[in-house]
Amino acid sequence: MNLERLVRRQALSHPVRALLTVGAVAVAMFLLCFLRSIVTSLDAAVKESSGRRIITASAVSLFQALPASYSAAIAEVDGVATVSRFTWFGGVYKDPENFFAQFGTDPQLLLDQYPEIELPAEHKQAWFDDKRGAIVGIGIAEKYGWSVGDTVPLLGTIFPRAGGEPWEFTVRGVYRSTRANVDEMTMYFHWTLLDEALESGESMGPRGTSVYLIRLDDGWEGEEVAQAIDDYYAGGPQRTRTQPEAAFQADFVNMMGNLPTFLGMIGAAVLVAILFGVVNTMTIAARERLRSMGILKAMGFSDRVPIRLYLMESTMLVLIGGGLGIGLAWLTQPGLRAMFGTFIPVYQVAGETYLAATVACVGIGLLAGLIPALRAARLRPVEALRRGA
Amino acid sequence: MGDPVIQFRGVTKSYRKGGQELVVLDHLDMDIEAGEFLALMGPSGSGKSTILNLVGGLDLPDAGDVIVGGVSVPALGGDELSTWRARHIGYVFQAFNLLPVLTALENVELPLLLTPLKKAARREQARYALEIVGLADRLDHRPKQLSGGQEQRVAIARAIAMDPTILLCDEPTGDLDRDSADQVLDLLGRLSAEYGKTVVMVTHDQKAGEDARRVIHLDKGVIAPVDA
Numbered sequence: 001m002n003l004e005r006l007v008r009r010q011a012l013s014h015p016v017r018a019l020l021t022v023g024a025v026a027v028a029m030f031l032l033c034f035l036r037s038i039v040t041s042l043d044a045a046v047k048e049s050s051g052r053r054i055i056t057a058s059a060v061s062l063f064q065a066l067p068a069s070y071s072a073a074i075a076e077v078d079g080v081a082t083v084s085r086f087t088w089f090g091g092v093y094k095d096p097e098n099f100f101a102q103f104g105t106d107p108q109l110l111l112d113q114y115p116e117i118e119l120p121a122e123h124k125q126a127w128f129d130d131k132r133g134a135i136v137g138i139g140i141a142e143k144y145g146w147s148v149g150d151t152v153p154l155l156g157t158i159f160p161r162a163g164g165e166p167w168e169f170t171v172r173g174v175y176r177s178t179r180a181n182v183d184e185m186t187m188y189f190h191w192t193l194l195d196e197a198l199e200s201g202e203s204m205g206p207r208g209t210s211v212y213l214i215r216l217d218d219g220w221e222g223e224e225v226a227q228a229i230d231d232y233y234a235g236g237p238q239r240t241r242t243q244p245e246a247a248f249q250a251d252f253v254n255m256m257g258n259l260p261t262f263l264g265m266i267g268a269a270v271l272v273a274i275l276f277g278v279v280n281t282m283t284i285a286a287r288e289r290l291r292s293m294g295i296l297k298a299m300g301f302s303d304r305v306p307i308r309l310y311l312m313e314s315t316m317l318v319l320i321g322g323g324l325g326i327g328l329a330w331l332t333q334p335g336l337r338a339m340f341g342t343f344i345p346v347y348q349v350a351g352e353t354y355l356a357a358t359v360a361c362v363g364i365g366l367l368a369g370l371i372p373a374l375r376a377a378r379l380r381p382v383e384a385l386r387r388g389a
Numbered sequence: 390m391g392d393p394v395i396q397f398r399g400v401t402k403s404y405r406k407g408g409q410e411l412v413v414l415d416h417l418d419m420d421i422e423a424g425e426f427l428a429l430m431g432p433s434g435s436g437k438s439t440i441l442n443l444v445g446g447l448d449l450p451d452a453g454d455v456i457v458g459g460v461s462v463p464a465l466g467g468d469e470l471s472t473w474r475a476r477h478i479g480y481v482f483q484a485f486n487l488l489p490v491l492t493a494l495e496n497v498e499l500p501l502l503l504t505p506l507k508k509a510a511r512r513e514q515a516r517y518a519l520e521i522v523g524l525a526d527r528l529d530h531r532p533k534q535l536s537g538g539q540e541q542r543v544a545i546a547r548a549i550a551m552d553p554t555i556l557l558c559d560e561p562t563g564d565l566d567r568d569s570a571d572q573v574l575d576l577l578g579r580l581s582a583e584y585g586k587t588v589v590m591v592t593h594d595q596k597a598g599e600d601a602r603r604v605i606h607l608d609k610g611v612i613a614p615v616d617a
Contacts, residue, residue, distance in 0.1 A: 001498040009490035295486045298447060299500040300475020302468050382447040
């Protein structure tokens, strides 16, 4: 027999009430983790971005292609190590619902600029050697059941082929990503394939490239190189906007409006609501146990004991519920990642989210127990016995 | 006459009820000897339970002093009072006041958590207290599995578990049938006679009054003269 056992027994003396409280906290903590993870996952791509890469796009719009000739000129700017081309393809795989990103790019430069893309050596070479070859992230490979050697037909929307035929790409490699800034839901293929098709009239669509990705030379800062590129093209033919990779990623997040703030507000409201719920539970429990507290005091237990008992009970209930909710958030990651698909391809519950949820649980537990605890502690034994009768 | 273990000196206590001041003890002077088995009797509101609350330090007098074992109880406060109460006072209530979520043994063990005793020693002492009240075979029963008389005996075992010098009993037979009440009174008598406990019992039960070694009648907060 000890006070912990007393707390446990008292908490479970009303099983339905305990279950409802634990359940409510579990749902709230799951929601909190879920909402926070949307924000942190969107943010992860920004945070994980490399400071050694900058991106040049049209100053007019991201949807405005830049001339292909810029590549050579940008490569001459001081501080530029390599330049690769990225063209948004926008193809449809079987059904418009099957959305995933596809980019025409320079294979060797891409893998050189993005060491976080992990691809087996034999896949690399096979891709380099096959102009119709493509690499796909493990996420879409698993989603659509693709493996190396499979043909992926994509119907061009920005770049339709003459006669309405689909483009056919051969999967030459399946990559994994080691960092959150690169998702595993994208297809990369040879930029030259697209350019040659446009040149020959085999396909229609805008010439050029959507963006240039630049890796900096050692010792150069992104801002000064970006400024140099933009200054170079200040007079046209088409003005550029060059920014660090992180800022470029952040622009995508900002396109969704003030989503992080909105989700943060919902999360805060969930926390406050669950705090009220647990306070309510503890207040009812405290009222029922007024006499018990009087008895304990009459036995010689100090005023600190009720405080301890109530704080232990509320913290215990919240931690059990919170643990379940946090566990659920951990368990549902793969399912939610699949559900979000390309919207949040790197959805995951971050370590700091688990920590924040645990801290929130302890905080709510202590706060919820504090009000009845202090009231019980202040009550004189004779009053507790009389009022609890 | 032995030495008084409990002394009331000019004790006054009043409560406010419905905007009116009710004087429940009026300059009360009273001595209770060590080892006495005393019954406090009188009509409702005569101040009997207030006396118990003041002896145990559950309540404070408006004026006067309550001295128990040479210590002025109203002068104690906070943890000092709690510690003193745990060491010297055992309570028995009319409604038993056992914690329903604990077994008989655990209920009796509860006050022993205030001692430095290890778990095994605590259990042993709780078991011994239950043996004294004749419930060694009901250790693992929850209060709702016991009869009223058994519950009250568990409450007495809990009150004596810490081996206090004084037992304060507030209507200990009030909720019991005659047979159970007699068992409880017999037990309280034994605790006084054989174990030297000072038992102060508030009661309306005439039989309880007869079993006690001394009876103090209270009326309107003062000791009422007893007709010969």
